[in-house]
Amino acid sequence: MHEALISRAGLHLRSWVTGRPPAGGAAGDGAVTVVLEEPGHLEALLASDVVGPRTLVLVPGEQEGEEHDGSGATVVGYEGSLSEPGGDASIGGTLFLQVQDYGTSPYMSLLGTTLVRVAGQVDFEAFLADADLARAEGEFAAFAVSPAVQIADLPALGGADPGDGPDTRLYVDRHGGISVSPYGLRLGTIGEDGAAELRAEWDRLSEGSPTGAPVALGAVVPEDVRGPAVRERPWLGRYLGALDVLRDLQAHGVGEVRVSGFGRRLVPALDAVEDPADPADPRAPFLAWTPDAAYVRVPGHDRTFRLGRQAAEVAEMLLVHGSAEALLEHAAGGDGALPVPRAAIDQVLGFFDDRGVPLLPGARVAEVTA
Structure with missing residues (x-):
């Protein structure tokens, strides 16, 4: 991968992980970033209106940053997993990172860029405990302030940045289910639901939340747990x-x-x-x-x-x-x-x-x- 594409892939990955739109926002044709777990879904994705000229698609396998006719989307390959804690991933053979769950991160060595995911209710409670301690005592978890770390799905954790949603990021699981994150509520199915249907389902699931907070972790943290905990901590x-x-x-x-x-x-x-x-x-x-x-x-x-x-x-x-x-x-x-x-x-x-x-x-x- 050439240097400009490496830089672009890094910016897209950060936006996809966090739920924060890239500079300039998410307005435009097609989602900003899409991650596929199964390369067999690439053809259906590129044939849909879910992607467009601004879209970067990350797909398992060897891809050298190809631009596809029709959609205009750029496809880049990755190895490993960008979703499962405990594993490693590389993008285009150039960007290397590890994925960890929040609860075990304090006990793991940081060997480079690390994506920290809340993968369940135990992780969510650990995140809240660290936040409460920082608020009361000024003591921040050492791993959380490392420049190598990026915590995922910030809107669901109380982040205030608007703009998350299917125009910013999408994740397609092995079975073709579409969400905004690996632990998010399902928005649709690849090859069946277009951009309008995904936006409509996002709006329905996130009604009343300007950041779409209920969606990104909705499959692993019940909303009757997440919602009250975040509302009790407006900070x-x-x-x-x-x-x-x-x-x-x-x-x-x-x-x-x-x-x-x-x-x-x-x-x-x-x-x-x-x-x-x-x-x-x-x-x-x-x-x-x-x-x-x-x-x-x-x-x-x-x-x-x-x-x-x-x-x-x-x-x-x-x-x-x-x-x-x-x-x-x-x-x-x-x-x-x-x-x-x-x-x-x-x-x-x-x-x-x-x-x-x-x-x-x-x-x-x-x-x-x-």
Whole structure:
């Protein structure tokens, strides 16, 4: 496989695993990514309107990134399994990865890119326990923050990113059943149901959920278990975002990181703020710190900034209060807590406004990533 196709296959695989649409969204002709378990279903797939020119199809066997006439879809071969925990897979003989279930991942060695799947209720409960511990104590499971790990089916785990569904990803099992993931509810049958039927069934099964959360794990985690557990934890989307932040920092050699709102704050007095603005909003910027430095990452911008201590404290005050006005109103309340000069707030906001990044601190900051 040539370099451009390798890169494209990696991006498609990440979208297919997570349920997050690729950059630019999922609008267009055909699903973005389709994974087949049985190569015999390829002909029926390519003859349907489920795929189109933007589609990348992963099929068992040796394929060199062929573009098929008619559908225009690109077909790439893989070896192994992209669905079964405990196995390995390779794509085009170039991308190598292993698949693990969530419950055993803390005890397994990470030997490279690893897809971690919730494969049943025990795995789901283990995921919730790790999330609860991170929320209460600020202790994140070591494997979950490794840059090598990608947790699968994020919408079903409380992820807030919209756009999952049959336009983003499809999985076709050995018997021709179609879902969005190996453990998802069935949407249709290969060769019988077209794109419109798959979308209609997705809409029916995910009614009331903007992310389609009930579908991706519906075959292995009962909805009367998953649904209440996620609703009781409206902060799970932010937790999953914090994992992304920690993986990014670790990839850049930054370890021993604390994340604001998970167990503690950089400014201890902020723990006393009632109804803080950031705990349940996965779109709010994240503030993290080590004994030596602090960092801010803004979801959707893929940029991380390193801050001095004073700027980091102002940043956290803004995140907790939600706006400069709310922060100033609190500081003027007469209790003497969190006094902060307006000039410091303006400096913080001005730096990020100048760079097109919303409502965040600024001082003399150095970008870690771009």
